[in-house]
Amino acid sequence: MTTPPQAPTCYRHPDRATYVRCTRCNRYICPECMRDAAVGHQCAECVGEGARSVRQARTQFGGVPASTPLVTYVLIAINVVMFALQTMSSELQRALVLFAPAVADGEWYRLLTSAFLHYGPMHIVFNMWALWVVGPPLEAALGRVRFIALYFMSALGGSVVVYLLSPLGAQTAGASGAVFGLFGATFVVGKRLNMDTRWVIGLIVINLVITFVVPGISWQGHLGGLVTGAAIAAAYAYAPRKNRNAVQAGVTVGVLLLFLLLIWWRTASLLSLFGVA
Numbered sequence: 001m002t003t004p005p006q007a008p009t010c011y012r013h014p015d016r017a018t019y020v021r022c023t024r025c026n027r028y029i030c031p032e033c034m035r036d037a038a039v040g041h042q043c044a045e046c047v048g049e050g051a052r053s054v055r056q057a058r059t060q061f062g063g064v065p066a067s068t069p070l071v072t073y074v075l076i077a078i079n080v081v082m083f084a085l086q087t088m089s090s091e092l093q094r095a096l097v098l099f100a101p102a103v104a105d106g107e108w109y110r111l112l113t114s115a116f117l118h119y120g121p122m123h124i125v126f127n128m129w130a131l132w133v134v135g136p137p138l139e140a141a142l143g144r145v146r147f148i149a150l151y152f153m154s155a156l157g158g159s160v161v162v163y164l165l166s167p168l169g170a171q172t173a174g175a176s177g178a179v180f181g182l183f184g185a186t187f188v189v190g191k192r193l194n195m196d197t198r199w200v201i202g203l204i205v206i207n208l209v210i211t212f213v214v215p216g217i218s219w220q221g222h223l224g225g226l227v228t229g230a231a232i233a234a235a236y237a238y239a240p241r242k243n244r245n246a247v248q249a250g251v252t253v254g255v256l257l258l259f260l261l262l263i264w265w266r267t268a269s270l271l272s273l274f275g276v277a
Contacts, residue, residue, distance in 0.1 A: 011043075022046055071144050072135030075151065076128050079175055082116040083124045093117060098159055098172040104270035108263065111163065115155035117173035127175040134182045134200075141189050142236060149252055150232050154181020157228025158221035160259045164266050165220045177221040180207070181229025188230050192237040231255065 007017035010030035018030045023040035034041040042050075086093045098114035118124035139147040158177020166172060183204050190197040204226070211222045235251035 024050070067140075069136035069139045071147055071151075072131060072139050075135070076131055079116055079118070079124060079128060079131075083118050086117050093173070096173075098162055098170075100163055100166065100168050100170070100266075100270065101274075103163060103263075104267045104274070111156060111159040111263070112152070114159060114173045115175050115178055118175070119173060123174055127179050130179045131175065131182070134179075134186050138182055138185055138189065141193070142185075142233075146236055146248065150181065150185055150229060150236070151178050153232050153252065153255060154178045154185075154225045154229040156259055157181065157255075158218075158223075158225035160262055161224025162218055162220045164262060166218065168270075170218075172218050172221060174218070174221070176218070177225030178229075180204075180222045180225035181232070183207070184226045184228075184230030185233035188233040189237050228255065 008019060008028045010016045010018050010033055011027040012033050013030050016030040016032075018028050020029055020031075020034065020041060021027065022029050022043040023037055024042050024046040027043060029041065029043045033043050035044055035047045037047075096110060096113040096117055098110050103110050118127065135147075138150070142150065155175070155178035158180065159172075162170070162172050162177075183200060186200045187197050187204065190200060208222070211217050211219045232252060232255065236248050239247035239251075
């Protein structure tokens, strides 16, 4: 008398008979544990291990591709919220705008907070429209981390030039420095990718003409942001592939240190002017 062979069972569910094997580890798997593969089926563990071993896609400049321009949307939302709060509280505006004597007195945060305030509906509408146009393509090309660094460094670059060159009594606000930085970066990245950049050149020229023709516009912030954005983007776009991350990070940190040095120098000059030791 012979005993019929026992049917194999799933390695995760011993009470379930199955004759299907994972094409990767060769263990038996039941229908619940099966995952479709290019050939046959794999178990959940092998699918997870395979996903971890797949190299993450990168943009041409080393960033992680951003299918959705989340950072752009968040920046627009922050600017809109801050504008709403600003219209409800004049005290908030006075506390956050870029005012050189206040910065020299230790309120350095104004160099960045001022980039999220705006003077009137047309001011914010134009800046947010520009951010909506140029932000998503740049975010997709650079990846989110580099795009965030580019945006904030451009905003800071514009504020630093305002701090250095604007009249002491000026109270400056707006995302224009950051937006001009994105204009400059769009030109640099477009040239690197052999794209038609005539449209962004026209956009930059038109906005520079407006900057110098219309009174009350901070040319310092616009030029500071434009030059900073173009410089940072050049480091991101033309860094050698072998040492790309180190070069990109090094240039970003180097420009930031330069800004801090200029801020310190301007602060010392103003304090001396005010007779503060």
